[in-house]
Amino acid sequence: MNTIPPVRTLVLVWVSLLTWLALTTATSYLHLGLGNTLINLVIAAIKLALIAWFFMHLRHSDAAVRLAAGAAVLFLFFLAFLSFSDFLTRSVLVAPWQGADNFIGQPAQEAAH
Amino acid sequence: MSAPAPAIEEASEQFESIEQQRAAAELGMWVFLATELMFFAPLFLGYSYGRWALGASFAAASRHTDVVIGTANTAILLTSSLFMALALRAAQLGQQRATRALLLITAALGMTFLALKGLEYYDEWREHLVPWLDFRFEPRYVHGAALFYFLYFGMTGLHAVHLTIGIGIACVFALRLRWYAAKRLSRQIEIGALYWHFVDGIWVFLYPILYLVERHG
Numbered sequence: 612m613n614t615i616p617p618v619r620t621l622v623l624v625w626v627s628l629l630t631w632l633a634l635t636t637a638t639s640y641l642h643l644g645l646g647n648t649l650i651n652l653v654i655a656a657i658k659l660a661l662i663a664w665f666f667m668h669l670r671h672s673d674a675a676v677r678l679a680a681g682a683a684v685l686f687l688f689f690l691a692f693l694s695f696s697d698f699l700t701r702s703v704l705v706a707p708w709q710g711a712d713n714f715i716g717q718p719a720q721e722a723a724h
Numbered sequence: 725m726s727a728p729a730p731a732i733e734e735a736s737e738q739f740e741s742i743e744q745q746r747a748a749a750e751l752g753m754w755v756f757l758a759t760e761l762m763f764f765a766p767l768f769l770g771y772s773y774g775r776w777a778l779g780a781s782f783a784a785a786s787r788h789t790d791v792v793i794g795t796a797n798t799a800i801l802l803t804s805s806l807f808m809a810l811a812l813r814a815a816q817l818g819q820q821r822a823t824r825a826l827l828l829i830t831a832a833l834g835m836t837f838l839a840l841k842g843l844e845y846y847d848e849w850r851e852h853l854v855p856w857l858d859f860r861f862e863p864r865y866v867h868g869a870a871l872f873y874f875l876y877f878g879m880t881g882l883h884a885v886h887l888t889i890g891i892g893i894a895c896v897f898a899l900r901l902r903w904y905a906a907k908r909l910s911r912q913i914e915i916g917a918l919y920w921h922f923v924d925g926i927w928v929f930l931y932p933i934l935y936l937v938e939r940h941g
Contacts, residue, residue: 615816616809625806629799632931636795639936647940651932658802658928666809666921673747676754683758687765691772698773 614671624665631658746911753915757922760886764926767879771933774871781868785861786937788853788869789876793844794935797837798927804833805924808894812917815910823906823913824898830920831894834887841884848873876934883930886923893919 635654639647663669669677739745775782811826845854852860853873861869893916900909 615813618810618813621806621809621813625802628802628805632795632798632802635932635936636791639932639939642940647936647938651936655929655932659925662805662921662925662928666805666924667918672750676747676751679751679754679758683754683761686758687761690762690765691769694769695772699776 614668616665616668620665624661628658628661631661742911746914749911749915750918753918757918760922764879764882767875767882768929768933771875771879774868774875775933775937778868778871781865782872783938783941784865785869785872785876786934787939787941788851789935790844790847791935791939793840794931797840798931800833800837800840801924801927804830804837805921807833808917808920811894812910812913815906815913818905818907820901820906823909824901827894827898827901827913831891831898834891834894838884838887838891841880845877879930879934883923883926886926890916890920890923 631654635651638650641647643650663680669680672680735742735745739748807826807830811823811830814822814826848854849857852858854877855870855874859866859870859873897909897913897916
């Protein structure tokens with residue numbers, strides 16, 4: 612159970628992490644529109660997976676530990692989904708007393724520019 | 725330094741074996757990290773909404789962050805995670821001196837990160853990018869940018885608090901290695917290392933959403 616990883620594996624994971632970092636930084640200077648955001652998030656997820664799988668040795672962990680880690684991410688998405696089903700379906704109505712200084716009124720303000 | 729006392733591996737009475745105790749501690753730490761994820765989540769949620777509703781402002785604000793320090797700090801933190809993993813490996817192999825040195829290098833990298841972050845905060849304060857402290861920005865984006873920097877300081881600040889705790893944990897382990905055999909401490913170091921890597925993992929997501937939004941613009 613207590614598997615000690617070879618130095619080589621750990622160093623290779625680190626090299627891989629830095630390579631993904633270079634990629635995400637470099638691509639953010641290209642005009643890719645929505646692609647920039649997608650690339651950044653996918654690369655961040657890959658880096659997190661590498662850290663969890665090798666550095667946090669999830670690959671040698673019990674099923675219970677993997678379940679705990681998986682449940683955390685799953686519930687994060689559930690909560691985000693439920694929250695966004697509210698926030699993303701609201702239409703922003705600016706009350707007369709809400710000036711341009713108000714954050715709430717900002718989406719309409721920004722769109723107007 | 726005198727040779728440390730031999731490791732006496734005896735499980736606490738509620739556990740049948742030392743391995744069961746180790747597994748329970750590992751599971752407990754992962755459950756704690758799950759709650760930590762929920763602690764950070766509202767900030768990420770708020771950010772996502774802002775990026776959706778105030779996209780142009782967030783992009784403009786993100787271009788004012790210091791991408792050089794941000795990238796260097798990401799590399800530093802990823803490297804610190806490597807050293808933490810190496811420290812745990814050395815502890816499991818019972819290498820007393822190596823464990824201590826590697827833990828101290830990990831802590832030093834964490835402190836370097838914090839020092840650079842402090843420098844960055846100072847620059848942002850001078851450039852009037854701190855909300856409520858004479859915040860100034862291009863007028864058409866000023867409200868969204870203020871929200872972006874509010875989230876920026878909230879997220880990086882909360883991350884810095886966690887990193888400070890991580891540095892403290894690494895230093896305490898380095899100190900305890902004076903009295904305890906590395907192999908015996910390795911189970912505790914394992915738990916501390918999980919925390920360190922988690923904090924690193926949070927930064928892995930903070931970096932692109934704070935520093936890289938429409939950097940090309």
